[in-house]
Amino acid sequence: MSTQKTLVLTRPDESSAQFLAQVEARLGDKVCAVLSPVLRIVPTTGWPDLSAFDVVIATSVHAIQGSLEGKPVFCVGERTAEAAAKAGGEVRHCALDAAALITWIRSQPNPGRTVYLRGSHVATDIPAALRALSIESSAIHTYRQEELPLTEAASTALEGEGSTILPLFSPRSARLIGRAIVQPGQRLQVIAISDAVADAWQDVTGGSCDVINQPTGDAMVGRIVAALRH
Template sequence: MRIWVSRPEPGAGRTGRRLAGLGHVPLVAPVLAVRPTGAALPAEPPDALLVTSANAVEALAATAGAGALRGLPVFAVGSRTAALAEAAGFGPIYDAGGDAGDLARLVAARLARGRRLLHVAGAERKAEPGASLARAGYALATLVAYAAERVPALPEAVAAALAAGQLDAALHYSRRSAAVAYDRAEAAGHGGAFRALKHYCLSADVAVPLEAGGIVAHFVAVRPREEDLLAGLAEAF
């Protein structure tokens, strides 16, 4: 299949290479660009780190003074995030292997209530797992380490491919990137071609903006893992 990968880099390129290895033809054209914020670490050191994306790990590694955090427990939402944290020298690592709910439960099982958590996150983020952990009695601080900026217009390569009928599907890794992809396609006059694609979503949450526009996701991964999403390409085609 000819598949549009709209997630931001560096994940987009990695996904494109995996798709090519599976025999697909990827069109890597992100609709979000991740930028570090340069935010400073809080003055009070945490007892553990909470990371909910690979982008958070990469931004944290580039943050001034991050070396002082090495040796602290790191609670990571999934295997990719956990592996990047370990490769960056952080840890010990605890891998929730799932979603925000799994991550909150892992923290509760491993860390005493009342401990200080530093959530390394993006400028736009969901309430969970922070809300659940705060209610459970953890002291939660947030380091806004990166921001994902929308591209101003539909990437030219995608516009050309949609106009020529040269795309079969799109992969969606976040609710925000799915929403921006849909919005930019509509604004460029290619909304009909976009809606006609097969849409593969990492989770039910990711599919929400598509469904709000009347688009039925062709495949939604049961677990928010890339392995499950890519396996769906064969199962749902």
């Protein structure tokens, strides 16, 4: 074992497993990891008819639960873009985050009728932002995020005396984890994907976070590997 640090991953099962594999591949060694999803992804019943829309918007791979055949798609994140292309969509743009996507759309000709495929909880109301730009936009829920409790192993790692690394990928997960623990351990290193995520963690726990330079999975992997090696 190259490190005595524990990595706690709280994303949904498949996402955590894939992320751990990326970290171990970059590190070149196995990692002491605790997987404790705080959210479970549940697709909604029935895939919507998208024929009335000119452009589809997706900010999460979980939103794409059916065919996007022939539809132009604006995405956030490379994994979302890959899923959209696999579902038959024509990816026209891939932004780092929702704010960057809205800024890019503002600089383009009016795309027509847009639909945002989203979960039951989102950090940014994209349709409202687009309607403010006189772009016709609506949202369809294609999945929901159900809360799950932390496992005992995760709580022990996050609250304990050992050296632990906790990556945070959304304000909601930051709040859920912060409320689930008594208090962060003194050797807990929290790494947030954005300032909004760091703010949510601080609001709940009073603790600080490292914030990565770019809101991407690759940047998070690099930051965690650096922390494991330090």
